[in-house]
Amino acid sequence: ELKVEQNPLFLSMQEGKNYTIYCNYSTTSDRLYWYRQDPGKSLESLFVLLSNGAVKQEGRLMASLDTKARLSTLHITAAVHDLSATYFCAVDTKYGGSQGNLIFGKGTKLSVKP
Amino acid sequence: DVKVTQSSRYLVKRTGEKVFLECVQDMDHENMFWYRQDPGLGLRLIYFSYDVKMKEKGDIPEGYSVSREKKERFSLILESASTNQTSMYLCASSPLGQPQHFGDGTRLSIL
Numbered sequence: 116e117l118k119v120e121q122n123p124l125f126l127s128m129q130e131g132k133n134y135t136i137y138c139n140y141s142t143t144s145d146r147l148y149w150y151r152q153d154p155g156k157s158l159e160s161l162f163v164l165l166s167n168g169a170v171k172q173e174g175r176l177m178a179s180l181d182t183k184a185r186l187s188t189l190h191i192t193a194a195v196h197d198l199s200a201t202y203f204c205a206v207d208t209k210y211g212g213s214q215g216n217l218i219f220g221k222g223t224k225l226s227v228k229p
Numbered sequence: 230d231v232k233v234t235q236s237s238r239y240l241v242k243r244t245g246e247k248v249f250l251e252c253v254q255d256m257d258h259e260n261m262f263w264y265r266q267d268p269g270l271g272l273r274l275i276y277f278s279y280d281v282k283m284k285e286k287g288d289i290p291e292g293y294s295v296s297r298e299k300k301e302r303f304s305l306i307l308e309s310a311s312t313n314q315t316s317m318y319l320c321a322s323s324p325l326g327q328p329q330h331f332g333d334g335t336r337l338s339i340l
Binding site: 156160216217219222 | 262264269270271272273274277285287319321326327328329330331332333334
């Protein structure tokens, strides 16, 4: 059974600081997603990571995937208040192809303070 | 832009009622999903469907059923609503192997 663990679950940062959110998963998978959720809103897709060593960047966020370690990271550079949200990683349950069924981590609630 | 529309943002029902939550997507996606989201538990998959009239159980299907008679519409049914089904329900759709697109969610309260 695939399990996905994120840490930390809560993160309070000061503006301008850097930090990393970790996503570990328990069985082999080659497809991982990061989503963002603002309070009261739905989930928005941020990144899709499809292979070992994949790295994607958008603005102050950078995501990477190490399939051998079963680990993805979401790195935040020089945080700003607008990044305050809950971030979820999600792992595809099927290896070597996809049927689109994802297991989500519990989310990391990020709060960026001035 | 992909549009996933859930029929209600807020819904209040009584224990024992049969409850229907509707979801429509406009991008001809094969896959559709129903999740519930609870504080501290994240998103949990209830059911998903990868084709018309096809359905697969997710992690927590008990007390729920689904219907997919047309490709664009995926309905979640609470056969006899109970208070422990009070939650936020999220519908999503995706092409095979692509990110899921989520609707705005239905916050369901069972009294």
